[in-house]
Amino acid sequence: xxxxxxxxxxxxxxxxxxxxxxxxxxxxxxxxxxxxxxxxxxxxxxxxxxxxxxxxxxxxxxxxxxxxxxxxxxxxxxxxxxxxxxxxxxxxxxxxxxxxxxxxxxxxxxxxxxxxxxxxxxxxxxxxxxxxxxxxxxxxxxxxxxxxxxxxxxxxxxxxxxxxxxxxxxxxxxxxxxxxxxxxxxxxxxxxxxxxxxxxxxxxxxxxxxxxxxxxxxxxxxxxxxxxxxxxxxxxxxxxxxxxxxxxxxxxxxxxxxxxxxxxxxxxxxxxxxxxxxxxxxxxxxxxxxxxxxxxxxxxxxxxxxxxxxxxxxxxxxxxxxxxxxxxxxxxxxxxxxxxxxxxxxxxxxxxxxxxxxxxxxxxxxxxxxxxxxxxxxxxxxxxxxxxxxxxxxxxxxxxxxxxxxxxxx
Numbered sequence: 162x163x164x165x166x167x168x169x170x171x172x173x174x175x176x177x178x179x180x181x182x183x184x185x186x187x188x189x190x191x192x193x194x195x196x197x198x199x200x201x202x203x204x205x206x207x208x209x210x211x212x213x214x215x216x217x218x219x220x221x222x223x224x225x226x227x228x229x230x231x232x233x234x235x236x237x238x239x240x241x242x243x244x245x246x247x248x249x250x251x252x253x254x255x256x257x258x259x260x261x262x263x264x265x266x267x268x269x270x271x272x273x274x275x276x277x278x279x280x281x282x283x284x285x286x287x288x289x290x291x292x293x294x295x296x297x298x299x300x301x302x303x304x305x306x307x308x309x310x311x312x313x314x315x316x317x318x319x320x321x322x323x324x325x326x327x328x329x330x331x332x333x334x335x336x337x338x339x340x341x342x343x344x345x346x347x348x349x350x351x352x353x354x355x356x357x358x359x360x361x362x363x364x365x366x367x368x369x370x371x372x373x374x375x376x377x378x379x380x381x382x383x384x385x386x387x388x389x390x391x392x393x394x395x396x397x398x399x400x401x402x403x404x405x406x407x408x409x410x411x412x413x414x415x416x417x418x419x420x421x422x423x424x425x426x427x428x429x430x431x432x433x434x435x436x437x438x439x440x441x442x443x444x445x446x447x448x449x450x451x452x453x454x455x456x457x458x459x460x461x462x463x464x465x466x467x468x469x470x471x472x473x474x475x476x477x478x479x480x481x482x483x484x485x486x487x488x489x490x491x492x493x494x495x496x497x498x499x500x501x502x503x504x505x506x507x508x509x510x511x512x513x514x515x516x517x518x519x520x521x522x523x524x525x526x527x528x529x530x531x532x533x534x535x536x537x538x539x540x541x542x543x544x545x546x547x548x549x550x551x552x553x554x555x556x557x558x559x560x561x562x563x564x565x566x567x568x569x570x571x
Contacts, residue, residue: 166542166549167535170556175527176564177297179315179423179459179484179514182523184299184307186284189520194268194275195230196221198250201430201518202488206241207234208432231268238263245488249525256528257287257521275521284311287520292527295561297515298568300366300423304357313570315366315423316358318415321351322407323369324389327396341393344386351407352414359418363569366423370439373404375426377447380405412447416454421567423482426469427462428489441469448476457511457567461486466497474505480567481505484514487530488522494530498537502555503546511567512559534559 181201183189190197199207199220208217212234220230241247242263254260258274260267278286288294288311299305299312307314320329324347334341337357339350358365369375378401385406388399415422426441441462448456456479462469463486473479481501487494501510513530515523538552547555564570 166539166552166556167532169553170531170535170538170560171528172293173531173557173560174293174295175513175531175560176511176568176570177292177294177513177515177523177527178457178482178511178564178568179516180297180299180312180523181301181516181518182297182299182312182520184301184305184312186282186308189279189283191279192221192223193227193230194272195227195234196223197275198519198521199234201522203241203244203246203250205430205432206244206246207237210237210240212237227268227272228265231265235265245491245529248491249488249522249529250519252525252528253521257291257524283520284308287524292524294523294527296570297523298364298423298564300368303354304361313364313568314358314362315364316362317366317368318411318422319367319369321354321411322367323372323404324392324407325398327393330393344389347389348407348410351411355411355414355418355420359420363418363420364423365415365420366425367408368425369404369408370425371429371434372438373401374438375424375440375443377405377408377443379409379446382406409447409450412451412454416451419455421455421457421569423457423459425459427460427465440465441472445472448472448479452476452478454478455567456480457482459484459514460489460516461494461497463489463493466493467500470497470501470504473501473509480509480511480563482511482514483530484511485516487513487533488526491529491533495533495537498534499540502537502541507555507558508563508566510559511564512556531560 216233219225220233254263254271258271260271297312298315299307300315303316324330330341333350337350337353339353341347341350380402384402388403391397392399426439441458458469459482461483473481512534513527515526517523534556538556542549542552
């Protein structure tokens, strides 16, 4: 019976809450399998293990043969292959290309099979036929042309909230047709830009935790206006008061349009950053001040997943998104999902987002997510918390119904 539950979840059509893929397959970056697989995520583990920046650049270039590239990365690959990032790529190599183990004796065959993928409809094969993804929420800037068979947009507000140059202001003028001579003009242009976003998608994205704290404290409007004028006139980079006020102004506008804001919390991708900038508890005052704005908080807040769960329990307008998380720490995802199912309404959890620039990695990630969710639900059934029918209902909610409702996917 429990096997039936796993089989059901493995075949279920799902919604992918967050991706960074090329908006059309024709725009997919071309290269060998290592330059593709190491364009995102797993490179962090290899560099953390000791791969030099110089050797990483050589692997990503086109001067070396695939075997030579492998010899550069192999010592580090071997010690990293059991991380979540390594697992996702191993699954992709096995199931997409028929390569059981990535190694020196198989890298040529893997590369040949990978290159053949550019001669077929690889998006359809990976995203639809193998991953059973109905649609993915694409984070690729703002108002980009995209293939609607695969994507809906999450439009970025980062440039609106965090202007750092005169050129950014001029770009917003061009995008909106608003002449910006004052802070009031800038806010008017932001309102126009949000209207443009809302016409195509209700989803917004904020990734500013990579460059500043998520503590958007209340700021004096006069101080924000003065900082904006200094930026507009002389290019002087503003302090936090301007972006604090802009974030609040833009969230207020989005609240009135019934939009949903995805916010990066927790671990930042890459080697080195200020982790505390992304602590979800920095958002507490924002959640209090904008009670009708819908917030979708990313990446289980790892390593602050317990605090993120508490915010979700306290605030009706907050949902939790497990995008990226199943490859950050598969074990942490199983543990926290088990806790959340007995702590918060399961209708507030979105179970999967690939969050990849690497197409094949999406397949490996979704398989890991399905397995994690199946294992947690099976444990609850064994413990007698609910039966298999309810477990199926919860699994479908987490992987499809909740994101469909939250992101307005009909």
